[in-house]
Amino acid sequence: MDNNLVVSTSSGRFRGHIEGRVTSYLGIPYAQPPVGALRFRAPQPFQATRGVVDAYRFGAASIQTIPPFVAWIYPPQDQQSEDCLTLNVWTPPWDGTLRPVIVWLHGGAFRTGATRMPLMNGRALAEHGVVVVTVNYRLGTFGLLAHPDFADPDNGSWANWQLQDMGAALHWVRQNIAAFGGDPARMCLMGQSGGAMSAAILAQNAAYRSCFQMAVLLSPPTLSAPVSMTQEDAAAYTELLASSLATTPRGLRNVPARTLHEAELTLNLQPLPAHFTSGQDFKLAPLLDSIFYLSDWTRTTWPADIAVIITYTLDEGAFFYNLYDQATHTRLTPPVPSTRDMLAAMVLPLVGGSLDAVAAVINVYTRAAVAEGRSSAPADLWVDIAGDRMLRNYGTRYATTIAKNGASIRYATYMHQVKAPGRGVPHCSDMPMIFGTYGLDYYRDKVGAGPEEARLSHDMMSALVSFTRDTIPTIASGLEWPVYQPGAATSVHWGTGDSSDTTIGPIPRLAQLAVWDAILGY
Numbered sequence: 001m002d003n004n005l006v007v008s009t010s011s012g013r014f015r016g017h018i019e020g021r022v023t024s025y026l027g028i029p030y031a032q033p034p035v036g037a038l039r040f041r042a043p044q045p046f047q048a049t050r051g052v053v054d055a056y057r058f059g060a061a062s063i064q065t066i067p068p069f070v071a072w073i074y075p076p077q078d079q080q081s082e083d084c085l086t087l088n089v090w091t092p093p094w095d096g097t098l099r100p101v102i103v104w105l106h107g108g109a110f111r112t113g114a115t116r117m118p119l120m121n122g123r124a125l126a127e128h129g130v131v132v133v134t135v136n137y138r139l140g141t142f143g144l145l146a147h148p149d150f151a152d153p154d155n156g157s158w159a160n161w162q163l164q165d166m167g168a169a170l171h172w173v174r175q176n177i178a179a180f181g182g183d184p185a186r187m188c189l190m191g192q193s194g195g196a197m198s199a200a201i202l203a204q205n206a207a208y209r210s211c212f213q214m215a216v217l218l219s220p221p222t223l224s225a226p227v228s229m230t231q232e233d234a235a236a237y238t239e240l241l242a243s244s245l246a247t248t249p250r251g252l253r254n255v256p257a258r259t260l261h262e263a264e265l266t267l268n269l270q271p272l273p274a275h276f277t278s279g280q281d282f283k284l285a286p287l288l289d290s291i292f293y294l295s296d297w298t299r300t301t302w303p304a305d306i307a308v309i310i311t312y313t314l315d316e317g318a319f320f321y322n323l324y325d326q327a328t329h330t331r332l333t334p335p336v337p338s339t340r341d342m343l344a345a346m347v348l349p350l351v352g353g354s355l356d357a358v359a360a361v362i363n364v365y366t367r368a369a370v371a372e373g374r375s376s377a378p379a380d381l382w383v384d385i386a387g388d389r390m391l392r393n394y395g396t397r398y399a400t401t402i403a404k405n406g407a408s409i410r411y412a413t414y415m416h417q418v419k420a421p422g423r424g425v426p427h428c429s430d431m432p433m434i435f436g437t438y439g440l441d442y443y444r445d446k447v448g449a450g451p452e453e454a455r456l457s458h459d460m461m462s463a464l465v466s467f468t469r470d471t472i473p474t475i476a477s478g479l480e481w482p483v484y485q486p487g488a489a490t491s492v493h494w495g496t497g498d499s500s501d502t503t504i505g506p507i508p509r510l511a512q513l514a515v516w517d518a519i520l521g522y
Contacts, residue, residue, distance in 0.1 A: 009176040012048035014055040016091075022126040025089040025180065027059040030172040031165065033083035034138060039253045040150040042157060043085060043168040059086030061114030062139040063261045069323050069332040070112055073428040075442055077114050082142060082257045087135045087169055088115055090126035091180045098183035100468035103173055103212065104134040105166060107193025107219070107428075110285050111140040119443070124436025124457075128465040131182035133173050137165035141264040142257070144284040146231070147238040147249040159234065160292040166198055167292070170211035188214035188468045192431060193391075196220035200297040201286060203306050214468060216309045218434070219316060219427055222298045222394045225278035228285040233278045241267050298398045299522075307408040309467060310395045314415045314508060315424030317387025322379070324422045326445040336379035343378040350389045351519050361385060361515055368512040383424065384509065391427065393516045396507060400486040410467070411484040413508050416456055416495030419448055430494075433457040434464070456500035463492075463502075476502040 005016040005023055011030060016023040031043035038044060060081035066074050092099060106113035106120060115134035122132030137143060143162030150158040157164065174184045189212040191199035196217040202208045203215050229237065235249075242249050245263055252260060268283050286293045294300070302308065315322075323332045337343040344358050351357035365385055369376040402409040414430040417423075432438035432447050436457050439449040447453065459476040466473035467481070475481045475492055482490040482504065491507045516522075 006052055007179040009179055010048065010172065011046040011176075012050075013052045015052050016089075017054075017056050019090070019123050020127070022090045022092050022123055024123065025055040025091075027057050027086045027088065028055055029059070029086050030135075030169045031085040034085060034142070034161070034165075035082045035257075037253065039082065039142065040145060040147075040158075040161060042152045042155050042161070042164050058088060058116035059136055060084050061116055062136060062142060063257055064108075064112045064114075064139050065261070065265060066112050069320070070108065072319075072323055072325065072332055072446065073119065073431065074108065074112055074114075074117060077116070079116065082138075084136050084138065085165055085168075087133055087172070088122065089177075089180050090122035090132045091182065092126055092129055092131070094181050098178060098186075099129060099131045099181055100186040100188065100465070101131045101133060101173065101177055101182040101184070102188050102190050102216075102464070102468060103170065104132065105137075105189070105191035105195030105198055106134070107191065107195045108139070109282075110144060110162060110194045113139070113195075118440055119431060119437050120435055121437055122435065125434070125461050125465070128461050130465045130468055131177065131180055133169075133177070133182075135166065135169040137162050137169070140284060141241075141261055144286070145238050145241070145252070145264070146229075146234040146287050148235060149249040155291075157289065157291055159231070159287040159289050163198060163201060163286055163292045166202060167205075167208050167211075170202065170208055174211045185213070186468060187212040188216060190216035190218070190464070191220075192218040193221065193427065196395075197222060197297065198286065201293050203303055203308075204297055204300050205292065205294055207292075209303060209306075212306070214307045216311070216464060216467070217395060218311050218430065219313060219391055220297075220310065220395045221391050222296055223282055223285045224288060224296045226280050227278075228282040229279045229287060230277065231287060231289065233272075233276050234287050236276065237267075237272075237279065237283055240273075298394045298401075301405065302398075302402045302407050302409075304405070304407045307410075307467075308402065309410045309412065309464075310399050311412040311414060311430070312392045312395065313425045313427055313430055314413055315383060315387060316391040316427045317383040317385070318424040319427035319429075320390070321386055322383050322423055323426055326419060326422060329421055337382050338378060340378055343382055346382060347385060350385070354519075357519050361519075364515040365512050368509065371511075372509070384512070387427070388509075388513060389516065393513050393520075396510070396513055397517070397522060399484055403484050403486055409484045410473070410481050410492070411490070411507060412492035412494055414494045415497070415508070416447075416453070416500070417497060418446055422446060430460075433460050433495075436461060452495075452498065452500040454500075456495040456502075459500070459502050460494055475504075479504070
């Protein structure tokens with residue numbers, strides 16, 4: 001036993017394990033297990049045990065079911081539990097100075113994901129000279145079900161257990177990270193997809209402002225009613241779930257966890273009753289409650305003292321509509337439109353049912369594709385339209401808002417194509433590069449594992465670490481990462497095509513995004 005690897009924290013004393021050039025501390029609890037009477041309650045401080053605990057194993061994933069297309073990036077989890085409020089730390093060798101810290105919030109539509117996945121191992125990123133923390137939190141039913149009967153006796157909340165878990169983890173890290181060699185005054189919150197949206201929500205909430213000074217938002221969406229639930233509909237949805245299990249909302253605390261999870265999945269697949277006015281696409285998601293989720297983050301002023309990076313993949317929509325399994329050569333997603341009429345029918349619900357808006361969107365995307373020498377086939381237009389509507393439109397537009405308000409914003413697009421028979425640069429394809437896990441068997445045939453990928457991954461990790469450390473961050477070979485300026489060639493391009501080149505230029509496919517402003521009321 002190496003007592004030099006023991007750290008003392010508010011959760012107790014933990015012994016780490018040396019992995020290559022870093023030390024890992026896995027499965028550290030940051031809050032009490034949210035089980036029994038603590039289900040649908042705010043996270044409670046962990047009650048430390050005596051003695052030293054070996055922190056050698058990841059904690060369990062939150063209970064979840066991973067859809068087939070999501071399994072392209074997230075392998076199914078065989079260890080799942082309500083007892084999931086743990087985090088992991090990787091720290092470089094101590095050199096006498098405190099290191100910058102990156103705290104990671106995974107994505108997964110608020111329903112899937114786990115930091116025990118090899119994809120998110122923080123070792124390679126920590127080897128670049130930063131302390132890495134990855135956080136588990138409640139998902140799906142357990143993290144997002146809401147009802148006034150759940151009102152917490154401590155803070156009065158009855159929703160957003162997932163956001164509260166993230167906030168509790170941030171406070172834990174701020175309090176304890178110095179014991180791991182991390183600097184609480186140089187903390188960066190980094191999230192992807194749903195985790196990126198959550199990071200933005202937390203950044204805009206004064207309750208967590210002291211917990212980090214920087215943020216990285218990878219492929220952030222935004223959700224609000226009617227796409228997600230209103231408070232009234234969220235409560236009614238919980239009542240529907242309770243009724244399906246012959247109990248009350250309060251009685252849901254006594255339903256076995258797996259039974260509750262499966263019942264909600266069944267309900268989620270059913271049409272909502274006619275009196276619901278929201279939840280069109282997301283029946284469980286962060287809920288605007290004026291306590292933890294204050295307002296749509298893309299319509300809220302960004303904190304001037306938090307430097308931020310926003311990134312997207314070039315073809316976000318390919319993950320949802322043009323994804324292939326390289327092992328079986330099978331399509332994992334629904335068919336794409338083959339005619340303009342089919343395309344129009346698929347665009348119609350995205351624009352609120354307006355035929356004029358359908359025509360405007362298709363025309364704008366067609367003109368942009370032709371002008372740039374890209375395919376204007378209905379299938380390719382649909383991938384672009386869907387990806388922009390779900391994801392790229394929001395953060396890209398918001399980057400301009402941040403820049404015009406004078407805050408520090410940097411922007412990047414991940415452009416390295418996946419391997420055939422996959423196509424394009426889908427949502428999530430950047431993650432194996434960000435964590436240096438592209439060479440794992442699960443990913444190498446999807447994203448590549450040759451010299452180009454090795455160089456690209458190295459440059460991306462180095463750039464993110466430089467952002468946490470340097471006044472003027474660099475992106476590759478000393479090249480400065482410029483502050484984003486609307487209308488100027490100040491966006492980073494990571495890995496164009498099959499290359500590992502890192503360059504600076506305008507945001508790709510920018511002209512087509514303007515069509516959404518009037519449709520979405522910006």
